[in-house]
Amino acid sequence: MTATDRTPPPPVDLARRNGYFDPPPRMGFFTDTSVCIGCKACEVACKEWNHVPEDGLDLLGMSMDNTGMLGANSWRHVAFVEQRRPGTAGPEEQTLAVEARLRAAPRGGSELGTTPLPTAPGGAVADLGMPTVGRPGDGTGAETRTDFRWLMESDVCKHCTEAGCLDVCPTGALFRTEFGTVVVQQDICNGCGYCVSGCPYGVIDRRPHDGRAQKCTLCYDRLKGGLTPACAKACPTESIQFGPLDELRERADRRLAELHGQGVAEAELYGRDPDDGVGGHGSLFLLLDVPEVYGLPPAPVVPTRSAPQIWRRVGAAAAAFALAGIGAFASAAFGDHP
């Protein structure tokens, strides 16, 4: 099984190692957030093509983001961060206003992308101020412009080389396709929910009422027909690029060098490194800040890597349990008590 290997195989071998004889190259996304304009065409195209139902219509107060998170009913999610300087989250007052509502939600806000948040008691809405038109510093000259910037990032399932969701799935519903992607077979999934906690990125979730786990399929049906996934097709700026993974990795490296050359020192690749905790992503990202600013985990590790350690401890505990049982009755059998 690929999943437990410490050194992940090169991209093409992934499908082969999963039993495909003559697989196509491993396919993926490269999401270059530096050219994202936040139009959400990807979110819409994904919903339309994949018949992804509504995830709640709400104003979240997260800048222009009213989706909030990936989930069972949001397979692409565009994050928006209004930022005064790199390395900080959005303006503090904004975060505080949003966070209180998230904390009060039944799943701490992680239901976003799947179900809406409950409406605030009494319908109270936090006042974030009136939106203004125009760029900061306009009308006064460039010298008074602030460091304000707007980050946008279209998030998606990472299609991990070592996928936590796939490893823990007890029915075989989650499987590795010939394209090296990770897909849920809807006729098999029985909604046990293990994948939801197995994913270190908070991507996959169970759809209420439907009861099955849902996430991005990298448009498996379109790929089989030789088509580009819906989101990449709809993206007007080529922020979402689709192609064979080794090509995308080269493209990502080139783009990173280009941005670094232009003085954008904070640009970094996310999921590019095949030696990272999940063996690298099938969908790479170019970010303009640390991952956590976008709500991404900075260095996740697939829980499967702990399995040998965990089972060793389980074995020891089981042995202790058995010994206690045997000891208890041996003492009764050989002792003077009945």
Next chain:
Amino acid sequence: MTGDRPPGPDAPSYYGRPVLKTPVWEWKIAAYLFTGGLAAGTAVVAAGADLVRAPRLRRGCWLGSFAALLASVGLLVGDLGRPERFHHMLRVAKPTSPMSVGTWILTAFGPGVGAAAVSELVPARWRSSWPARLLRGLARALGLASAATAPGVATYTAALLSQTAVPGWHEVREELPFLFAGSAAASGGGFGMLTAPPAEARPARVFAAAGAGGELLASRLMERRMGLIREVYEHGTVARRRRASEVLTAAGLAGTVLLAGRSRAGAAASGIALLTGSALQRFGVFEAGVESTRDPRYTVVPQRERLDAARRGSAVGDDVGRPAR
């Protein structure tokens, strides 16, 4: 929960939104952790009682084990998003999935417990008939086989919780199997003390005492080794449940050693204390995991520390993290 975030390091986040999805598992899974452990613990006591010829202890514990097993199956199936597809668990055997491993352990465990319990239910006037005697012999062999798989039933649930991205479960993976094994033995022994007269229940007392002692010790060790996740375990409902569990388990242990051999009432009270303590421990641990996913810091801070350490070239904090190259 709301507003009473424990103090600790701050980390940049996306509007404070969680990074992980909170588990979709409900209270049913927490309850199953208890009933599964109880089914395993009582099966060991019942099979042992069969061997040392303690009929009332045997009878009570086989029936208890079967009831706990039925409850477990009900809880597990009930928590599925598609309960009518529960048997899809049986279409693969997958070592990377603790849930699959657990399914097969339970499949091996269940039939023997069922046979033993049914044989206990045969009315007295039919016991000497040949079908009843055949059933008895069969139940005895199958029951012993079930007891042999019981240690797996009692402990695999620790792997089930720990092999997730949930910080509150993953970070305590070293101690959790021992905590759960202790908790299962304490509840199984406690149940035996509750159902059989003290003269017969001595092995149940020894088993319960060993389990309760193990549970208390594992709990302490776990707390001592916790990193940031300590905040979750030491706050709110989680902390209250686990404190209550500790008090009840310690009281049950004392009662088991001092009273339960002499008085039936003392044995029953100690048994109930141990059972309640075990259940509260399971709910406490379960809720700690859920709680730990609600705040992004428990995910982000340890990862950031490990990443920064790796970039500085110093020792990587987690041996299962980035491969040391």
